[in-house]
Amino acid sequence: MKSVNGMKVTFPSRSSNESFARSVVASFVAQLDPAVDELVDIRTAVSEAVTNCIVHAYPDNIGEVTIVARIYPTGRVVIKVRDKGIGIENIEQAMEPLFTTGGEERYGLGFSVMDSFTDKLKVTSKKGKGTVVTLEKYITMRQRQAKQS
């Protein structure tokens, strides 16, 4: 199915951009008139994905983080958070709750939060090449249903 709208944003992996990243995705998704909870779910999941890039993908340097978001006709939103960092050696292990290599008060809950707050989570990674986290969320089509009836 073809997307009806899309956006792409690239920014440096500075922690001050975490707030920008979740806000820009939320602003884009707002056109679907999501419920408050759905929007906070997306903001939280994006925040976790971007924090992972900042803490794990580029541990010693600043690199590029790219977010591509697409909206599909049925209210499906697909958000890809991509980095060109060090990659994840063992994705299964990285996704286990409480597993972390993060130090500094990181508790290894990022993927657990992403998983619970979205409808689908996919992670692909290549060591030394980078990681792509794909988040999918279905937005309840409240307004459109109301308009049609």
Place this chain on the structure above:
Amino acid sequence: MSVRIESSNEGMTAFLMGEIDHHTARQIREAIDTAVEKSKPKNLYLDFSEVSFMDSSGIGLIMGRFKLMQHYSGKLTVTGASERITKIISLAGLKRLGIFNNAQ
């Protein structure tokens, strides 16, 4: 600064404000730890009433302060956590620590 710290006879209260993420958690943590290490209160209250957003970085913030207060033989209490924040806290299994005191 997204935290305001007040002290009384009962202990120290850190009123957290705005959005808690990996970026802001660092500043909040430093402010609280400096104050706690200075006056070593018996009780530390983390008040989440004015927090509009929190991701898993907030878990680190709570756990770190829990350990800090344990170190000083003090007690940590979390207050004012919204339903939303409680959802993330539950994911982390922190409810077992018995540090939550929700008015609502």
